Amino acid sequence: MTLLQLRVLLAVAEHGGFTAAGTALGMSQPAVSRAVSALESELDTVLLRRGRDGVALTDAGARAATHARExxxxxxxxxxxxxxxxxxxxxxxxxxxxxxxxxxxxxxxxxxxxxxxxxxxxxxxxxxxxxxxxxxxxxxxxxxxxxxxxxxxxxxxxDSHEMVAVLPAGHALGAGDTVTYQALAAEPFIRSSCGCARVFEGVAREVGVRLDPAFEARELSAVLEMVGAGLGVSIVPAVALRTVPAETIVRPLVPRTVRxxxxxxxxxxxxxxxxxxxxxxxxRKVVVPVSADAGRAPLAAPVDAARPV
The missing domain is CATH 3.40.190.10 (Periplasmic binding protein-like II)
Incomplete structure (x- = not known):
């Protein structure tokens, strides 16, 4: 068993094929295949399952990959x-x-x-x-x-930064300086699955509302496009908004929500x-104290509605 064989196994699993793994490693496809076959022979088991959709680890291969990675x-x-x-x-x-x-x-x-x-x-x-x-x-x-x-x-x-409400341009909720969770819960909601939802969903539970997603997207750009198309409203981290798309408007949340x-x-x-x-x-320029309530800032904290996001 060699380190090269272990690297090849992980590369094939990661890229889903022998040719792609060879390209990533700078090896020919036959050399990649030989390395995997030699490893399977030494371990006396099949590590990779070949199919029409590509190559995937077997159960034994998944365990081997864990140890190979370590x-x-x-x-x-x-x-x-x-x-x-x-x-x-x-x-x-x-x-x-x-x-x-x-x-x-x-x-x-x-x-x-x-x-x-x-x-x-x-x-x-x-x-x-x-x-x-x-x-x-x-x-x-x-x-x-x-x-x-x-x-x-x-x-x-x-970093510590606010979460903000994102609305379609011209939406009625944009008439105010801030938007409440209760108001957002009454609208079709577009949820980002990249990780920030756990912050605002916790605050929603605290104020007694549920943000049932009508749509869900992994990429923030997709969330913003759907909001801009008028499909619903959303909550996103302000730090991710280098510019606000013309089809959307941004408002601070009440209660103020910090990630x-x-x-x-x-x-x-x-x-x-x-x-x-x-x-x-x-x-790091500013040290923000971290507590067990790090996802929620004090409700009395001031909100600057004109602050650029």
């Missing part, structure tokens, strides 16, 4: 820890981010991180809050952006992951 992580950790003794941070940083945070909060940190640690290769994945927590637990990523509170995780505070994000590191974090958390801490 074995490769330990090898990478060995290299980076030894390099760190001499003051060099090397290796690969596997970082997961929420789509709404990548461009606005993570990109600038990655630019600074790359300048300070040019020997580190960064691999960025995007997923929902639940996916990122699973990836951290499984060791798929070294660090990830998560919504707070996140008990049991070693993390650095990233707090942190960058968490997986157990046994690599030097690269620890260095990135240090970069997040170094670049």
């Amino acid at each position: 074995a490769l992580r330990q090898v990478d950790l060995l290299r980076t820890e030894v390099a760190a003794v001499s003051g060099r941070v090397t290796g690969t940083l596997r970082l997961a981010s929420l789509p709404s945070a990548t461009g606005t909060l993570i990109a600038a940190r990655l630019r600074g991180f790359a300048e300070r640690y040019p020997l580190v290769t960064v691999r960025l994945l995007e997923g929902s809050d639940e996916e990122i927590r699973d990836w951290l637990d499984q060791g798929v990523v070294d660090a990830g952006v998560v919504t707070l509170p996140a008990p049991g995780l070693h993390l650095e505070l990233l 707090t994000l942190g960058v968490a590191a997986a157990a046994g974090a690599s030097p690269a992951a620890r260095a990135f958390l240090e970069e997040v801490a170094r670049t």
Whole structure:
């Protein structure tokens, strides 16, 4: 059994085929196939199921992939820890981010991180809050952006920002300076599944209403397009709205709703992951206290309806 065979197995599983895995690894398709066959022969079991829809892991293959991922992580950790003794941070940083945070909060940190640690290769994945927590637990990523509170995780505070109501242009609810949860609950609601829903749905429960989604979309851009088309209303993080689409209007929520994000590191974090958390801490301008009620700001907090989002 070789490290190359383990890398090939993971690449085939990730890309869903031998040819795509070969392209990613810089290997020919026959070489990829031979590596998998040799590994299956050594383990005396079938690891991959070939079908018309592509290639997928068998149950045995899924278990093998978990151990292969951990074995490769330990090898990478060995290299980076030894390099760190001499003051060099090397290796690969596997970082997961929420789509709404990548461009606005993570990109600038990655630019600074790359300048300070040019020997580190960064691999960025995007997923929902639940996916990122699973990836951290499984060791798929070294660090990830998560919504707070996140008990049991070693993390650095990233940002705290308001959630806002997004309405179709000309909607009656836009006549006021703010929008209540009760008013939104009476409208067709468009829910984003990327992870921010857990924040505003918690506040909705506290005020005694339910936001039943008429539509659901993973990407924020799709949510905004549906709102702009008049299909319903939504709640999104203000930090993700670099510009407000012409077909929509934005209003602060009542009660005021705040999402707090942190960058968490997986157990046994690599030097690269620890260095990135240090970069997040170094670049943080304002430290926001994090409590068990991090998803909700005091109701008496002022709301500036003219504040750009």
